[in-house]
Amino acid sequence: MSIVMKIIEGVMYSGEKEASLFPRLILSVLSEIYCALISIWDILYRTGIFSRRRLSCRVISIGNITVGGTGKTPMTIYIAGMLTELGYKVVVVSRGYRGRVGKKGGIVSNGREILMGPDLSGDEPFMMAARLNNIPVVVGQNRHNTGLIAVRDFNPDIILLDDGFQHRKLFRDIDLLLLDSERPFGNSRLVPRGVLREPAVSIKRADAFILTRSSSDNTGIRDKISAVSNKQPVFDAFNRFYYFIVKKSVVLTPAADFCNELSEDFSSFAGKKVVAFSGIAGNVHFRKTIEEYKCELLEFFGFSDHYRYTVGDIERISKSIRDKTADLVMTTEKDFARIGGKFNFPVDIIVVGVKMCMKDERSFKDFILSKL
Known part of the structure; x- marks a missing residue:
């Protein structure tokens, strides 16, 4: 990891005064600019200027509000298995982050065999393909187009949208938001000053919360979530x-x-x-x-x-x-x-x-x- 990245990550995961003053100031300015852009983006969706596109099947989004580390991939695997046991035909759609076919899109697994390696698909889609039997995995940056590929080739009852909370262009029937039970909002700052991908109040869009790495007593964390949410259901995962x-x-x-x-x-x-x-x-x-x-x-x-x-x-x-x-x-x-x-x-x-x-x-x- 480069020295610059170490400094940035040190600030992102730090408290208000734990990191050096100069990096904090620079990253705080960038966070404010990012916040303004996110706010405009949110208004455009809430007012209907930006429309949402639907697929012909049900869509469940599994996402988070912070940068990495909340367990989206294992949770996607868990829910895919659960829905399959309930008799639904499931396909997983993922962005394919850092995979070489992300822009073009493609089928990682048809449910019976893996069709591309991690260099092409990205590490997380490959992991899901390796762990999910009889459940296809499809990748692509444009989730609607990728979803159309999944519908055309596999005719699923349900598409699981991996890391989909910020991808508002695609309509979803259920929005599940994963929150780390130890620090659900990190240091409460937006990237790059903190780890929030959008303001904490955005969790109101979710239909339910899943507290990952949950302990026996999450009362304080639940109160913190309740203060900025619409009192949606909260489930505990470990x-x-x-x-x-x-x-x-x-x-x-x-x-x-x-x-x-x-x-x-x-x-x-x-x-x-x-x-x-x-x-x-x-x-x-x-x-x-x-x-x-x-x-x-x-x-x-x-x-x-x-x-x-x-x-x-x-x-x-x-x-x-x-x-x-x-x-x-x-x-x-x-x-x-x-x-x-x-x-x-x-x-x-x-x-x-x-x-x-x-x-x-x-x-x-x-x-x-x-x-x-």
């Missing part, structure tokens, strides 16, 4: 972690590696010497998760979200593994989607993934069904 192992002597395609056996038992890693790396919005959370497994974390490499790894990066990580005589290297499923089949390490790779779970699944199902 993470369950799993992993699969990629042997150092095996080089497969990313899709094949994702089929490796999954386990939720991390007890065998206690006391193991580990080097870890990740390039996600929640690097800090991933590091904490590893430490909870009682590993001996020798070194941690943090990169920016959706980072494209180079040969030099992998050599640095591999050198650390050799110099510190690590037993294992750990990374996230999202990072592995970007490196699988391209690079080797001198030890086995432990690939950690996250599964989203609802605390009150029955109530959540009933809410979704009542809106369809």
Whole structure:
């Protein structure tokens, strides 16, 4: 990560006086400009000057109001599986962020086989395609046009719109907004001074909120949300972690590696010497998760979200593994989607993934069904 990006992220995730004065001032000015543009954009939609386009099937949007790290991808996987179990035919539509076919659009998976790799589709659509059986995944920056492709080729009952809260051009029947239970609005500042993608009051557009990484007592957070919302339903979700192992002597395609056996038992890693790396919005959370497994974390490499790894990066990580005589290297499923089949390490790779779970699944199902 460049020095400039480190400074910017330090300010974005900081409190009012935690970051240096000069970067705070510069980014605050840019945030005010961004706020003005967002306000104009909002007025144009609310007054009907900008119209919304419909698809011939139901659309459920899963989004957030902050930059990254709220669990949209695992939540999309969870809801896709839930709706399929209820008998609906589902297709996932994603922007394909940082994928090479994003502008043109394309089919990542037809539900039976994966048709493009993560470089073309983007890491998150590829992950969803690898984890979802019999559920197609389609990508494209223009969500309406991409939705038309999904309708034409797969005739779904429901389209799940991944990361769709800000994409107001496409009409949706249900707008689900994910909020981090620890800091739902970050430092309450708009990007780039903070992590808000639009003002907190925008959450009024949502039909329901999902608190991710939810704890036993979210009373204070719920009050904070209630103060700026229309008292929409709030559901609690929590993470369950799993992993699969990629042997150092095996080089497969990313899709094949994702089929490796999954386990939720991390007890065998206690006391193991580990080097870890990740390039996600929640690097800090991933590091904490590893430490909870009682590993001996020798070194941690943090990169920016959706980072494209180079040969030099992998050599640095591999050198650390050799110099510190690590037993294992750990990374996230999202990072592995970007490196699988391209690079080797001198030890086995432990690939950690996250599964989203609802605390009150029955109530959540009933809410979704009542809106369809």
